């Protein structure tokens with residue numbers, strides 16, 4: 001399969017929504033094209049792609065893993081290191097990772113092969129497309145690690161921590177569910193502290209010390225090399 005065909009499998013239709021990030025990066029290695037071709041379809045949560053579900057009918061998340069295990073969500077998993085780490089640490093949980101950047105998806109698929117974890121599903125798209133079809137209160141924990149910073153003031157409304165993103169997230173999270181946010185941008189912390197409570201979350205902690213089960217991500221390593229501080233915020237859904 002060519003790179004183009006592999007990407008078509010991702011159901012990409014960029015005009016559907018304003019997504020300002022990147023869908024493609026540098027040319028994929030042939031091994032990565034193989035992962036996309038051989039593994040992605042099997043790992044997608046059933047009934048969530050536009051091909052499988054063009055009318056965007058609500059899905060039953062129990063179908064994702066074939067049982068009623070707790071479901072966690074990682075939004076923007078980048079290279080997938082945190083996602084695979086959490087899946088390996090929590091084998092009784094099912095984790096859905098969302099990432100529209102095809103190079104990141106390919107990196108994750110390579111890591112899944114190496115780690116041999118089975119409790120992951122991959123939504124290679126914007127998480128908002130998943131919010132549209134998930135029922136209320138089905139997610140028990142959400143990770144938002146180093147969301148795109150959008151540093152210019154006129155772009156702050158593109159940040160994930162805006163009501164357009166947070167309200168649908170709050171709807172799908174269970175009462176009492178944990179939301180973790182890591183960022184290296186002071187102004188992102190400011191906006192997070194303002195916006196996340198408005199969407200129905202209580203702040204539990206805001207610290208420079210990572211969670212006990214944290215694994216540093218690619219983006220965090222870059223931030224550390226470039227001398228930026230780390231902020232770890234924990235919220236609880238009301």
Ligand SMILES: C[S@@+](CC[C@H](N)C(=O)[O-])C[C@H]1O[C@@H](n2cnc3c(N)ncnc32)[C@H](O)[C@@H]1O
Pocket residue numbers: 021022075076077078079098099100101104125126127128144145146147148149217218219220
């Ligand atoms: C700065 S990167 C951080 C990646 C990774 N979490 C890390 O810490 O290395 C932010 C990622 O979020 C993804 N992203 C942005 N908006 C998204 C959305 N609406 N749904 C899913 N992923 C999104 C981007 O494609 C990008 O890969």
